[in-house]
Amino acid sequence: MSLAKTDVSSEYMRSVKTRFLDAKNYVEKTFDQLSEEQLFWYPNEDSNSVAVIVKHMSGNMISRWTDIFDTDGEKPDRNRDGEFENTMSNREEMKVLWNKGWEVFFETLNGLKEEDLLRKIYIRNEPHSVMDAIERQMYHYSYHIGQIVYIAKMLKSDQWQTLTIPRKK
Numbered sequence: 001m002s003l004a005k006t007d008v009s010s011e012y013m014r015s016v017k018t019r020f021l022d023a024k025n026y027v028e029k030t031f032d033q034l035s036e037e038q039l040f041w042y043p044n045e046d047s048n049s050v051a052v053i054v055k056h057m058s059g060n061m062i063s064r065w066t067d068i069f070d071t072d073g074e075k076p077d078r079n080r081d082g083e084f085e086n087t088m089s090n091r092e093e094m095k096v097l098w099n100k101g102w103e104v105f106f107e108t109l110n111g112l113k114e115e116d117l118l119r120k121i122y123i124r125n126e127p128h129s130v131m132d133a134i135e136r137q138m139y140h141y142s143y144h145i146g147q148i149v150y151i152a153k154m155l156k157s158d159q160w161q162t163l164t165i166p167r168k169k
Helices: 005-033 050-065 091-111 130-159
Strands: 120-123 126-129
Touching: 005 050, 005 091, 005 130, 050 091, 050 130, 120 130, 126 130
Parallel strands: none
Antiparallel strands: 120 126
């Protein structure tokens, strides 16, 4: 049995939306386990806090997914280095940035049509298909989500509440 191109495209989009939403929800469950102080903790000057990683992810999402067909994904007004400086003072500011990035990302993702998946877009002047750009972001966001969860697990130690299936279950 062969699948129609539309079926494959629809299944791909359903799958990536589900995976990204799962990742977003994992991080939000992680936020819920951390105190405000823990959100801003970092082990040394060369490391990032959860809040700084959130700021970077949000900046990336907004830059990459705003006006994707008409502008490069690395917007001229993006201050990537500034994303790694903590300029937030509380959990609510962090959550506003977090939600803004995801809102831009999902708005673009939800607006894509089947024929858009193979269209070329540019990130740092390099051409990518939209599908490749989605996969690139899946990799990038997963990397940072893993960092956030690992920081939280270290901070919470034996009070950590697993986000997936607990060991030995």
